[in-house]
Amino acid sequence: xIIKTKKDIPGHQITDPVVFMQRRKIIKALFAxxxxxxxxxxxxxxxxxxxxxxxxxxxxxLTPTPAELIKNHTNYYEFSFNKTxxxxxAQNLRTDPWSIEISGEVExxxxxxxxxxxxxxxxxxxxxxxxxxxxxxxxxxxxxFPLASLLKKVSPLSTANFVKFTSxxxxxxxxxxxxHTMLEWPYVESLRIDEAMHPLTLMAVGLYGDIxxxxxxxxxxxxxxxxxxxxxxxxxxxxxxxxKPPLTTWNKFAPNEYGFYANVNPAVAxxxxxxxxxxxxxxxxxxxxxxxxxxxxxxEQVASLYSNMDLRHFF
Numbered sequence: 575x576i577i578k579t580k581k582d583i584p585g586h587q588i589t590d591p592v593v594f595m596q597r598r599k600i601i602k603a604l605f606a607x608x609x610x611x612x613x614x615x616x617x618x619x620x621x622x623x624x625x626x627x628x629x630x631x632x633x634x635x636l637t638p639t640p641a642e643l644i645k646n647h648t649n650y651y652e653f654s655f656n657k658t659x660x661x662x663x664a665q666n667l668r669t670d671p672w673s674i675e676i677s678g679e680v681e682x683x684x685x686x687x688x689x690x691x692x693x694x695x696x697x698x699x700x701x702x703x704x705x706x707x708x709x710x711x712x713x714x715x716x717x718x719f720p721l722a723s724l725l726k727k728v729s730p731l732s733t734a735n736f737v738k739f740t741s742x743x744x745x746x747x748x749x750x751x752x753x754h755t756m757l758e759w760p761y762v763e764s765l766r767i768d769e770a771m772h773p774l775t776l777m778a779v780g781l782y783g784d785i786x787x788x789x790x791x792x793x794x795x796x797x798x799x800x801x802x803x804x805x806x807x808x809x810x811x812x813x814x815x816x817x818k819p820p821l822t823t824w825n826k827f828a829p830n831e832y833g834f835y836a837n838v839n840p841a842v843a844x845x846x847x848x849x850x851x852x853x854x855x856x857x858x859x860x861x862x863x864x865x866x867x868x869x870x871x872x873x874e875q876v877a878s879l880y881s882n883m884d885l886r887h888f889f
Contacts, residue, residue: 636701639712641782643855648789649706650808651757652741652748664788666747667809672793678738678815681729688793692779694727695719699783700776700797705838705870707802711852716797717780722771725815730767734815737770739763739796742809761823763807764834765798767815768879774799774872777810800869800876802836833889837880838870842889 638644650660672688697717705711725737741761745751751759769775776797779786786792791808798805804824814820824832831845840850851863869876880888 636703636713638701638715638782639854639856644712644714644781645787645790647710647712647855649708649803650789650791651755652750652759652761653789654750661787661789663749667742667744667788667792668747669788669793669809672811674794674810675812676728676814677812679731679734679817680815681731683728688779691724692719695723697779700778702774702776702797702799703870703872704797704799704803704806705852705866707804707832707836707844707849709847709849709852710855711864712855714797715782716776716778717783717786718776718778718797720773721775721777721796722773724777724813725770730815733817735767736816736819737765737767738812738814738816738820739765739807739810740812740814741807742811757823757827760811761807762820763796763805763822764816764820765805766819766879769798769876772876772879774875800838800872802838804832805836835880835888837885837889838866839868839885839889840866841868842886 646661647657648660649657650664653660653663673685674688674691675685677683697719700716700718702714702716703711704714721737739762742748743751743760745759748759750757765775776799778791778795778797779793781787781790786795791806794810795808796806796810819834822834825834838849843849849866852866854861854864867873
């Protein structure tokens, strides 16, 4: 069935969805076919944008990076430090069946099968900028649902201040886990509860109108578009709501280089390189580097989350 929703998110970042749900098949929706047929986008509520008209927003539409680049340029260090090798190595990952354990400061802890979670969600396509701390960027058409809609179903307690995510641990299939590289496994990331509940924070299960490829984090990954890519943890198996902030993988490894917040900020350089500009994947040799935007261009939506914070200290 076709599900149309309205959210306080710019219309050029959300397009109309189709959902086709079957147990053990997760998604078989051909969004690309739907969009190619000329179905109009579902625009965000005008109250979030004043007097801006949909026509004005459509002029700012993002052009997705070619699918082959998105699928073959990934940082998946459980498999390899090489961005292209992960594409083939990840194909051995077991992703079916898949369940998510939700625990901690919630009223309804438990282990939930992914297909049961998705059966309760309205999937949409979200076209988001993606910015890596390494200084490259892309535009990705994700398919997913707001993390907030999942968390609300397990009823967070008032004591839940942080959300911790843990990735899959399969050392027999993930060679870098078996070799005990510099990073500790399984991979761990975290958000503040208000960041997790923000409508832009996404749980992705697909991209480019199809099921999420294994090298891109299948079957379930986090997407936080205003933060550097390492925050968007792949292959999530556990979600914990906590009173205090947990240690996260990259922040624990090098806290002076990879902050807990990891908000995209051109004014805060990585100790070994500038973050003031970025290389857009798919751009030509002579194409100028893109100037990095604060919060990756999503400042109007998320800056209020950090209104009383020193973004140089809390990087």
